[in-house]
Amino acid sequence: MTVSLHRRGAVATIELNRPQAMNAWDRELGEALRGAVEECAADDAIRAVTITGAGRAFSSGADLKAGFDPTPEGFPDVGAALRERYHPIITGIREMPKPVLAAVNGPAAGIGCSLALACDLVLAAESSYFLLAFVNIGLVPDGGSSFLIAARVGFARAAEMAMLGERIPAPKALEWGMINRVVADDALLAEAGALADRLAAGPTRSYAGTKRQLNSWLYQRMREQLELEATIQHELAASGDFVEGVAAFVGKRPARFSGR
Numbered sequence: 168m169t170v171s172l173h174r175r176g177a178v179a180t181i182e183l184n185r186p187q188a189m190n191a192w193d194r195e196l197g198e199a200l201r202g203a204v205e206e207c208a209a210d211d212a213i214r215a216v217t218i219t220g221a222g223r224a225f226s227s228g229a230d231l232k233a234g235f236d237p238t239p240e241g242f243p244d245v246g247a248a249l250r251e252r253y254h255p256i257i258t259g260i261r262e263m264p265k266p267v268l269a270a271v272n273g274p275a276a277g278i279g280c281s282l283a284l285a286c287d288l289v290l291a292a293e294s295s296y297f298l299l300a301f302v303n304i305g306l307v308p309d310g311g312s313s314f315l316i317a318a319r320v321g322f323a324r325a326a327e328m329a330m331l332g333e334r335i336p337a338p339k340a341l342e343w344g345m346i347n348r349v350v351a352d353d354a355l356l357a358e359a360g361a362l363a364d365r366l367a368a369g370p371t372r373s374y375a376g377t378k379r380q381l382n383s384w385l386y387q388r389m390r391e392q393l394e395l396e397a398t399i400q401h402e403l404a405a406s407g408d409f410v411e412g413v414a415a416f417v418g419k420r421p422a423r424f425s426g427r
Contacts, residue, residue: 170199177367186222191230197252215367219270228277246401264375270359281310289346304412
């Protein structure tokens with residue numbers, strides 16, 4: 168089971184559960200996570216949702232070895248995976264008529280970063296970090312990160328994350344305004360549980376209305392931007408720089424990009 172769904176009263180916790188792979192997304196995890204998000208959205212008895220990761224990571228991003236089917240040309244069909252699995256998760260969280268809280272317990276990289284920042288409130292363990300590593304393998308931000316991060320921290324910092332591919336430690340993410348709170352590692356689950364309980368006891372329709380307002384102001388072009396991300400990412404997954412980037416990653420050596 169790559170995703171676990173736990174219920175405690177009116178609080179549901181969605182836990183990514185591939186700890187041996189640092190909760191990297193393969194097909195099974197993507198499909199299970201989409202199902203869990205849709206189940207929580209449809210169940211009126213659930214009034215608040217927490218998303219977290221099992222083990223020492225929130226999510227290390229897409230599983231490059233098992234996350235994508237091949238195109239007829241033999242390249243990863245990134246576009247199909249984004250449209251069929253990733254996008255419904257991101258839009259499902261943003262449009263869910265109840266609050267969604269991320270409890271980031273470790274690295275949140277790539278689509279893992281997007282997943283966390285799609286949530287309404289983000290709590291992060293002190294040792295956790297956020298990372299857009301796409302550029303390190305010749306790709307571009309996807310899963311909504313091109314607009315989720317820009318909306319939270321502005322153009323300059325979004326460009327820095329996307330183009331430099333450097334880790335943003337949780338304290339810096341808090342300073343930037345990317346997340347809401349940083350807590351001690353051993354206090355994260357208790358803090359997240361208490362906040363989820365508070366939200367679950369609150370005015371659910373008010374929270375839903377607030378989300379609609381924020382979505383209308385900040386994410387009105389969300390679906391168009393997701394489609395643009397998928398189109399560009401699909402193109403780049405067939406590029407020479409992507410092939411070199413993955414080979415360098417697997418070989419644990421610096422990439423030698425050619426710009427093609």
